[in-house]
Amino acid sequence: MAAPTTPPVIPSRRLRLPGLLEAVPGVETYWVRPGGVTAVRVHGGDEITVVDRQGRQRAEVTALGPAGEGARDLLGVTADAPATTLRALPATPHGIEDPVLATLVAHGLDPGELRAAYLFGEWSPAGSRETLRAAAPGIVLVAAPGGPMAVDEATGNPPSDLVLEVRRAQPRVAEVPPLPPPLAEPILDIRVDAATAFSYEVKAGQYIQVLDVEGRQCSDFLAFHAPMLQEGRERGLDATATRYFMGQAYPQPGLHGKFYDQDMEPLVEIVRDTVGRHDTFGLACNTKYYEDLGYFGHINCTDNFNEQLRPYGIEERAGWPALNLFYNTAFDAQNQLVFDEPWSRPGDYVLMRAGVDLVCATSACPDDIDPANAWTPTDIHLRVYSAERKFSMAMAHRPTPEHPASLTKETGFSPRTRALTRQFTEYRGYWLPTSFDGHGTIDEYWACRERAAVMDLSPLRKFEVLGPDAEALLQACVTRNVRKLSINQLVYSAVCNETGGMIDDCTVFRLADTNFRFIGGDEYTGTWLREQAERLGLDRVWVKHSTDEMHNIAVQGPASREILRELVWTPGTQPAFGDLTWFRFTIGRLGDHRGIPVVVSRSGYSGELGYEIFCHPSDGPAVWDAVWAAGEPYGMLPLGLDALDILRIESGLVFAGYDFDDHVDPFEAGVGFTVPLKTKEDDFVGRDALVARKASPQRRLVGLELAGNETAHHGDCVHVGRHQVGVVTSATRSPILRKNIALCRLAVEHAEIGTEVEVGKLDGHRKRIPAQVVRFPFYDPDKERPRS
Numbered sequence: 001m002a003a004p005t006t007p008p009v010i011p012s013r014r015l016r017l018p019g020l021l022e023a024v025p026g027v028e029t030y031w032v033r034p035g036g037v038t039a040v041r042v043h044g045g046d047e048i049t050v051v052d053r054q055g056r057q058r059a060e061v062t063a064l065g066p067a068g069e070g071a072r073d074l075l076g077v078t079a080d081a082p083a084t085t086l087r088a089l090p091a092t093p094h095g096i097e098d099p100v101l102a103t104l105v106a107h108g109l110d111p112g113e114l115r116a117a118y119l120f121g122e123w124s125p126a127g128s129r130e131t132l133r134a135a136a137p138g139i140v141l142v143a144a145p146g147g148p149m150a151v152d153e154a155t156g157n158p159p160s161d162l163v164l165e166v167r168r169a170q171p172r173v174a175e176v177p178p179l180p181p182p183l184a185e186p187i188l189d190i191r192v193d194a195a196t197a198f199s200y201e202v203k204a205g206q207y208i209q210v211l212d213v214e215g216r217q218c219s220d221f222l223a224f225h226a227p228m229l230q231e232g233r234e235r236g237l238d239a240t241a242t243r244y245f246m247g248q249a250y251p252q253p254g255l256h257g258k259f260y261d262q263d264m265e266p267l268v269e270i271v272r273d274t275v276g277r278h279d280t281f282g283l284a285c286n287t288k289y290y291e292d293l294g295y296f297g298h299i300n301c302t303d304n305f306n307e308q309l310r311p312y313g314i315e316e317r318a319g320w321p322a323l324n325l326f327y328n329t330a331f332d333a334q335n336q337l338v339f340d341e342p343w344s345r346p347g348d349y350v351l352m353r354a355g356v357d358l359v360c361a362t363s364a365c366p367d368d369i370d371p372a373n374a375w376t377p378t379d380i381h382l383r384v385y386s387a388e389r390k391f392s393m394a395m396a397h398r399p400t401p402e403h404p405a406s407l408t409k410e411t412g413f414s415p416r417t418r419a420l421t422r423q424f425t426e427y428r429g430y431w432l433p434t435s436f437d438g439h440g441t442i443d444e445y446w447a448c449r450e451r452a453a454v455m456d457l458s459p460l461r462k463f464e465v466l467g468p469d470a471e472a473l474l475q476a477c478v479t480r481n482v483r484k485l486s487i488n489q490l491v492y493s494a495v496c497n498e499t500g501g502m503i504d505d506c507t508v509f510r511l512a513d514t515n516f517r518f519i520g521g522d523e524y525t526g527t528w529l530r531e532q533a534e535r536l537g538l539d540r541v542w543v544k545h546s547t548d549e550m551h552n553i554a555v556q557g558p559a560s561r562e563i564l565r566e567l568v569w570t571p572g573t574q575p576a577f578g579d580l581t582w583f584r585f586t587i588g589r590l591g592d593h594r595g596i597p598v599v600v601s602r603s604g605y606s607g608e609l610g611y612e613i614f615c616h617p618s619d620g621p622a623v624w625d626a627v628w629a630a631g632e633p634y635g636m637l638p639l640g641l642d643a644l645d646i647l648r649i650e651s652g653l654v655f656a657g658y659d660f661d662d663h664v665d666p667f668e669a670g671v672g673f674t675v676p677l678k679t680k681e682d683d684f685v686g687r688d689a690l691v692a693r694k695a696s697p698q699r700r701l702v703g704l705e706l707a708g709n710e711t712a713h714h715g716d717c718v719h720v721g722r723h724q725v726g727v728v729t730s731a732t733r734s735p736i737l738r739k740n741i742a743l744c745r746l747a748v749e750h751a752e753i754g755t756e757v758e759v760g761k762l763d764g765h766r767k768r769i770p771a772q773v774v775r776f777p778f779y780d781p782d783k784e785r786p787r788s
Contacts, residue, residue: 026171031404032059034159034548037085037100037143041066042134045169048075050119050142054160054530055126055542056466060085060116060143064109075117075132075140083116085143100141116143122157125539126530149464149549151616152587152597156464158546177214177346179381183207183391188384192219194377195366197304199312201226202354205387207271210362211349212326213381216342216374218365220284220301220322222309223259223267226357229312235261237268239281239321250280253393253408254426258355259323267358272351274396274405277343279324285367286319293369301363308361325350327365327372341371348405351391397429399523411458412551412620416628420638427641428459428521435640444643445735448606452557452631453639454624457605457612462546463526465516469541473533474508474516479666479690481680485510488575490583490601494666494674495525496686500693501662502669503528505654507603509585521656523547532685550599551617555627556610556647558785559634564611567630568600569593580611582787590626598623605644607651607779609788649732649743652703652777658714659701659729659743665693668745670701670776700751701729703776706740706759706769709733717760718744719768725750728759734778741778742771 032038034057042048050059062083063074072079089101089111104111119130134140146159182189187206191213192198197220202208210219225235241260242251251257257270283289284305290298306316326344331337364380367373385391394407409430411417418424421436433456435441447453465474474482480493487510495504506520518529529543555564561578568577570588577600580586585601596619604610615623628636645655652670654660660669667675667690675690706712711733718726726746734741742759750757753775758768775781 026168028166028168030164030166032142032144032162032164034144034161035085035146037089037141038164039100039139039141040164040166042138042140042166043169044134044136046134047131047167047169048134048140049129049131049165049167051163051165052120052124052128052160053126053163054544055124055128056120056122056157056544057124057144057146057160057162058121059119059130059162060145061119061132062086062114062116062141062143064139064141066137066139071136071138074135074138076135077117077132079115079117081116081118083111083114083141083143085145086111086114086116086141126533126542148616148618149546150597151550151599151614152589156546156549157466158464158544158549160544176379179211179213180347180349182383182385183209183351184385184389186383186385188382190382192362192364192380192382194364194379195299195304197301197308197361197363198382199308199359199361200382200384202358202360202384203387204354204356206354207385207387207389207391208268208352208354208360209349209383209385210325210352211347211381211383212275212342212344213346214378215344215346215348216326216376217344217378217380218327218342218367218372219325219380220305220320220363220365221325222305222320222322222361223354224312224314224359225261225265225267226359229314229359232313234314235263235265237281237321237323238262242280250278252276252426253395254424254431257393266355268352268354270350271353271391272349272394272407274348274407275326275342275344275350276395277326277328278350279327279329279339281321282324282327282329283319284322284324284363285365285372288318290369295369298369299366301365304363304366305361309359312359314359339370339372341374348396393431395426397523400527411456412615412617413456413458413553413624415621416624417456417638421640423640425641428461429523430459432456432459433638433640434642436638439637441640441642441646442735444637444639445646447635447637448557448608448639448643448647449736450558452555452559452563452634452636453606453643454627454631454636455554455556455639455644456551457554458551458617460547460552461520461523461525462550463518463520463529464544464546465518465529465541466514466544467541468514469533469538470514470516473529473536473538473541473543474518475682476536476684477529477532478506478508479675479680479684479686480508481676481682482508482510482516483682487512488585490585490603492583492674494669494671495520495528496666496684496690497662498686498689499663500665500686500689502660502664502666503662505656505660505671505674509599509601511587517546518543549616550614551620552612552614553624553627554604554606554610554612555631555636556604556606556608556639557636558609559631559636560608560610563627563631563634563636564600567591567626568598569595590623596622596626604786605653606647607653607777607783608647608785610786645730646732646735649730649741650734650736650777650779652743652781654701654743655730659745664745665690667694667697668699668701670743697748699726699745700748702744702746702751703774703778704728704742704744704757704759704771705774705778706742706771708769709740710761710769711740712742712759712769712771716742717764718746718771719758719760719764720750720756722765724760724764725757737778743776746773
């Protein structure tokens with residue numbers, strides 16, 4: 001008889017809903033942004049923990065009494081240093097509107113006299129924690145001080161965020177989360193109770209903000225042309241007209257953000273969206289929906305709308321087609337309409353601007369029988385703001401689900417690019433031009449191929465990797481051999497996970513023996529680098545996010561060297577601009593030794609001779625002006641994302657999310673040259689998987705040349721006979737080659753040059769475009785032009 005065995009211990013598991021549920025009861029988490037202040041009210045016995053996530057970031061902690069007065073012994077630490085961030089508040093552009101400053105002034109406190117206890121310091125390790133205990137009720141203010149990072153210093157330490165954790169001595173009974181403060185003084189500020197609706201009128205130009213109070217709660221929105229209603233004609237949001245003009249299932253901030261009525265009149269425009277996941281023109285819930293599921297007499301949005309709209313003479317309907325904010329629906333691969341719990345979190349909102357005078361109605365959906373409201377209907381909040389206020393267009397981004405939302409930003413060069421075009425798109429958290437008015441994509445393209453072009457590439461994510469363990473960390477995290485990198489040299493590399501899939505591509509700059517600059521495409525990569533440092537036990541390395549301290553433009557094209565030759569000054573300790581060879585950089589200034597500090601690298605994303613110029617965002621307009629003045633005699637033009645896409649496909653340069661993702665390895669992505677398995681002896685993340693993948697390749701990135709004049713598109717299937725053997729990753733019409741070309745991830749059995757394949761359209765079988773595997777890069781395959 002076998003001996004009894006101990007049953008395995010199964011770890012407890014719970015739903016992971018970041019932003020909606022507290023991970024630990026009684027624990028609250030707050031973020032302190034770089035250069036900012038966060039205030040939280042505490043009670044006796046509460047524990048306050050301050051975390052330096054990225055390291056090397058001082059924290060300034062100031063304690064006040066419950067009425068805002070100074071409190072010396074509240075936290076048991078001595079506030080013996082000036083509270084520099086609080087003292088600087090009066091100089092902020094927000095003035096008295098700053099909520100922290102307003103609180104201090106309201107209690108008769110002079111910010112210039114406040115003092116703080118300093119935590120952490122110049123060399124505090126990443127993840128450092130300090131825990132304090134409140135002896136009595138009061139207010140704790142935590143600041144993350146810091147100024148601009150000097151671009152021309154190799155030892156830069158950009159300010160970074162802090163995390164503030166509060167563990168309550170007496171966990172509070174679950175309360176409705178506090179709403180974010182109004183964006184401005186509201187004209188209308190009203191709560192729409194759960195399972196109700198509310199009608200209201202707004203004037204042309206006014207802003208409508210619909211907020212999800214507790215998260216995961218749908219809100220239907222209706223809008224009618226008010227002057228038409230007065231004439232007895234009903235003109236409301238129309239699904240067909242909106243989708244026809246916008247080309248999107250759900251309009252979003254930017255060029256494609258308007259909702260139209262059946263007369264093709266734009267009624268509202270989306271200005272901000274912190275969720276990015278909604279349904280559009282699905283019916284508001286109605287009597288028939290509930291009856292068909294066996295719930296008779298269930299309250300519903302349609303009946304609530306009919307009641308609210310009756311005073312305006314609007315005819316009742318059995319089901320109202322509505323803008324369904326926060327409602328999470330999609331069509332699956334079988335064209336079935338499916339839905340799940342909303343993505344929205346407490347305080348998430350959509351901000352709209354009225355194009356004409358409107359009659360509106362907003363609901364807090366009563367659906368409690370399915371995931372539409374996570375089975376628990378809650379409130380919606382509504383605010384209306386004056387047309388005199390101006391709000392930036394933005395969407396929200398989070399590098400991880402736990403991060404606070406960051407709204408779309410302008411780059412340091414936006415004041416100049418916005419003067420040249422209205423064609424902008426949201427790209428990785430920033431607004432970038434797609435093309436320029438008065439030129440257009442093809443004109444911009446030829447300028448880069450024949451003369452020169454300047455483009456804004458500021459959304460690239462920058463991280464300062466600093467400290468004695470910096471080289472070891474990068475050697476373990478990127479595929480290239482960083483140990484061979486010289487000072488003033490950069491290298492292009494892949495970044496892989498344990499299975500060999502690419503999580504990012506990057507360039508690594510070596511500024512000094514222990515100082516590197518990592519430039520990638522994904523903000524999460526910085527978090528991943530810090531996680532790897534912790535896993536490897538590398539406690540003398542800091543990964544500091546520096547994107548907000550360094551924006552960049554690229555000057556690309558045959559004339560780029562001559563344009564910049566007289567513009568870039570370098571000290572004797574740095575390489576002269578004219579001596580820069582491919583993938584080298586220098587640190588200098590514009591004009592002379594008194595000019596704007598810049599980093600200039602001989603690199604780019606166009607397949608042409610070119611350079612990238614990095615500067616502080618505050619210097620962006622001046623740098624653009626200097627480059628523009630130098631380039632005008634050469635016929636230089638600005639270049640947008642549409643032209644850049646043609647350039648990079650012709651040159652065989654890959655793009656994240658199209659040509660690679662985290663289950664595509666560098667060999668399959670066409671950048672196998674970044675994986676020196678024979679010459680890099682040190683281990684790195686994904687090495688074992690890449691050895692196996694290289695030995696048994698399944699797919700390869702190849703170039704396709706298509707017959708005829710029809711272009712392929714990302715995701716098109718590629719066939720040999722009946723069966724699919726590949727997929728188009730990127731495609732374009734090449735102006736210089738006068739051919740339709742595509743990058744394709746193809747089964748190795750069909751990847752030889754000259755192989756005949758077909759690109760599938762429609763369902764992949766009813767229409768096929770003949771194509772042939774050709775050598776790529778399509779343009780300048782030996783890269784002689786960027787090396788020139």
